[in-house]
Amino acid sequence: MPDQEMTAEATRDAPAPKALRADAQRNREKLVEVAAQAFAADGVDASLEDIAKRAGVGIGTLYRHFPTREHLVEVVYRREVEGLCHAAEELAREHPADVALELWMQRFVDYIATKRGLATSLRLLLTTNSTLFSDTSGRVSGAMRGLIDAASASGKIRADIDASDVMHALGGIYSAPNTPDWRERSGRLVKLLMDGLRFGARG
Amino acid sequence: MPDQEMTAEATRDAPAPKALRADAQRNREKLVEVAAQAFAADGVDASLEDIAKRAGVGIGTLYRHFPTREHLVEVVYRREVEGLCHAAEELAREHPADVALELWMQRFVDYIATKRGLATSLRLLLTTNSTLFSDTSGRVSGAMRGLIDAASASGKIRADIDASDVMHALGGIYSAPNTPDWRERSGRLVKLLMDGLRFGARG
DNA sequence: CACTAAAGCGGAGGTGCCTCCGTTTATTTA
């Protein structure tokens, strides 16, 4: 197994991921964070120079880490998916199954918000880079299935629906028009859906 | 009432295409022509300012006619398809069926060459603008079917293949790697294909 | 520590995009 720490870094599999210098690591992370905000707020066309500035680095640094806009978009998107899946586990650990599900779905709305901002570039990326599509969609629906099954098993929600039903229901969020109150309306939709799920539960 | 023209331009269908001024018409055509060359040569990223300059107009004129790069790409692409279909009819009229088919397939190679240059933008356009896809792919395969059927019926090529077989065979051109000698190799492929088609013909 | 090579930084500068608006030109009307 690859022991990250210690002096040795030799045991790698792929070509050569190369250990990043501490400052480089910091900058990179900051850039992704700022970019995620910027994309969510202004869409994919957010100014890269602006992102660099707000991350407190030069434009050259941004381009060294992410040679093209698409690279950056992809990393931001993957991070978003990562966070979403991580949240599922954490919520499941810290809340009753039905509450965990509801909270997660609310977070799902955030995720969609980002995804919308990235729409144009993403569409291209997802058709081009097939790994990206299979990776991410699998992970998200997997995370959701875990929450649904747990809630269903514990009797907190009705047992006659499954993850794909709920995913389908949430589809309305994705295709909803981009009005200013989109965010609020989506939140209400989630609550409504939860009420429906709780109605007629065993427990 | 808005009876714009006397001479007879009144019979229009859509909202209001508006008659273009003579100079505007000229400029527009020149732009599309130059753009087609530029895209084929340098890919979709060909400089718009360059295109405008080579067409002998200001950059403002280009943008008035084609608000975005995609608009221009779409028009160029449609024109290409148009030309291809027109050529099919013309060749069928002026040559024996098998020769017409061969000449047309050589021209098809030109068409693919343009299409490759436009690849990135086109992919996006074709997934976004569904009319564009159904319009164009239908027209091209229709034109081809006409030539094949004629050649087949006249006994100049074998009768046990149809248009979709040939289209399939030409697929190799589209997916071939983009080497410098791509053009030549594709030409040879067409010849080879024609020999195969002529072999065992009735006539 | 002091030193050094390598890694990383950053921003000036060249290029293309696109908007805006004063000037030119085709067309219509008298």
Place this chain on the structure above:
DNA sequence: TAAATAAACGGAGGCACCTCCGCTTTAGTG
């Protein structure tokens, strides 16, 4: 034909992209 007017032109200017390379920082080494 000349004047009037609406359409079209074109390019300057402002902004973002991205490359390039001299300068700075880090992380090892003696």
